[in-house]
Amino acid sequence: MRCVPFITAVLASFVTYTTAAPRYDMASTLSPPKWEIPRLVIYFQTTHDDKGRPISMLPLVTVKHIALTHLIVCSIHIHKDGIIHLNDYPPDHPRFKTLWKETSIMRQSGVKVMGMVGGAAPGSFTKFTLDSNDDRTFEHYYRQLAAVIRRYRLQGLDIDVEQPMSQSGINRLILRLRLDFGGDFIITLAPVASALTSSYGGLSGFNYLLLEEEYGVLIDFYNAQFYNGFGSMHSTAHFDYTIAAGWDPAKIVIGQLTDRGSHAHVALNNTIVQLREKMGVIGGIMGWEYFNAEPGGIKAPWEWAQVMTRILRPGLVPEMNITRDTAIKLTQTWIESVRPGMDALCASVGGAVNQACALSALIPNVDYMAMVNA
Template sequence: MRFLWAALLGLATALPVDKEPSIEKGPTPAVVKEPVETSVLSAAEEPVPVTPDRGTDVPRLVLYFQTTHDALGQPISMLPLITEKNIALTHLIVCSFHINEGGNITLNDYPPWYPLFNTLWNETRLMQDAGVRVMGMVGGAAAGSFSRRTLDGNATTFEHYYGQLRDTIRAYRLEGMDLDVEQPMSQAGITRLVSRLRADFGPDFIITLSPVATALQGGGNLSGFDYQQLEHDVGRHIAFYNAQFYNGWGYAGSTSEYDTIVRTGYAPTRIVLGQVTTSDNGGDYVEPAQLNETVRLLRAEYGQIGGIMGWEYFNSAPGGTERPWEWAQIMTAILRPGLVPLLRITKDIARGLVQAWQDSLAGGGDMIATAVMPVTPTVDYFAMVNA
């Protein structure tokens, strides 16, 4: 299960690079505010092209990015995942988007266009430029996104709330969407959602789901629907599954449950081995040496696997909140050594990132903000300049 650290720590997260998304009118009128334009990227620029989840991405290294500010309300940069050495991240999943009955879509606790998220949306564009596929995630532990009053509703209800999700994907140039269904949803409802995403965004859009590992074995299941039936009906539209092997729903310290999933009929290259990045984020945390042995055995058996997924970035072990990227370095050594993307940052981009960081400092949210908060970013953007 997902842990809502943003809520637990009094955090939350995110502003669009270009504009707020177009929100369809519904039972509760949208509260629309004009974002402050401080983006390092011009609204006149061409959209980032969507890159398909290709065979060269396997094995994938997937990381969720939910907590966007620290306990002092200072933005957390994702760029060390590119600028630090020996990291070969393939997919970054921004989360968690919530569909709210009677209201509008939020990213954690706030509208995604809030200035709070200026750093987030500027940095995701740079991650995309470096070749990392930036996706969103809808759902998670907070109930409501997939109820019969939202995305699992009748045709009229679905169109209203799906429209918010669709417009958000377009506004923030997300290259895919992870469906984390942790409340009961109907078989017809999930099939409709997957099919509609494919129809609206085309063959290169990355659609994933993140079930608990037992659900892919025909066992315990938080989603309500049958994953094997979903695979039969629309599996051709699903790029891969971020299976949660933790919190009592699976264990990555051995190959047995992964083997069971493969025997059930799933291709090993479409099953990503999901882990918590630290024992602080949930149960069944597996130390890197043991995880490495699991991956070695799985590769010996299947030739290749879908990859490794981590929940979540901000406090990943062993570096913790001071050096959270170290987890990705270790996973790269296990999974994808030598496949490191390149980030290009100019002085102008660095100046824009500094401005975005300052604007994101508790901008528009109930963050901890005082007159003594620093105006100098906690990340040295100018040290990243390489062009």
């Protein structure tokens, strides 16, 4: 089915175009760590609360009974004739200092920290950017993406194509990522679930069945969107249908919206139990997104991951040690992230009130010192 010698030859032909020395290792993409499956994946898109204060991801590794495997920072956007953005700002904007500091701690805890490019916003995969027929155009925008991956030490990239893209375009992007970043780099895609059983790629345009047939050896897994009318986990039927189309159940991570009530968790649990009894192994569960995940909601979004751990990965909880020095540095970084925006917000208020505004705005909404356990 999968033409491994062909792919290896194609990779070799890309050597003259690479931005880094090739570190390709086929074996590592074929054998994910056993502890990693079933995976528990969550997207981290809403990085700040409604007052502009950073939202901490650290409860996902400091709160008990959570066995997260992958955290995906999103969304990275490519802009024609512009620079790359993380949501509405360049990735190096001061507001993201807390985000990038916390991702380093997530990595230390054993969670794989990835980025996601694309999503619902248009622009990343057009003929003027990453799907360009002109090699120089592709190279220009690909280098922006590769620079973000390197600078922030992202361990993988989720490619969420929600606009028409050519088959050759997605092939080229995957090949290039694998060549430049090696076999340990995680490459995933995020199709709507219905695209996995159709020659038409749903929102993406290209054929996922063909992609997996020809280049699946380079792809670690698929964060399939089983929601919003594109799929359902109310029973095993849609997942059964997907596997019957030829997919490996270990490569399909079941995507769910996190802002649903406890009744949805009960139904999901029942379906997962049935699937694992029938298939032995499934790829895991993915949640979109962190900040308002139920049952805890905005005040305790990590509770979703606790529930999913009980469903999927009981007894596989990693340990994370946070020292007093680390907590102090995190607090300082949080203030640095907030200060530019808060200075502007409070500037319209004069005198003592202005000072009070600035001081209150710089009180972290997360107690890092309470996380100290080492």
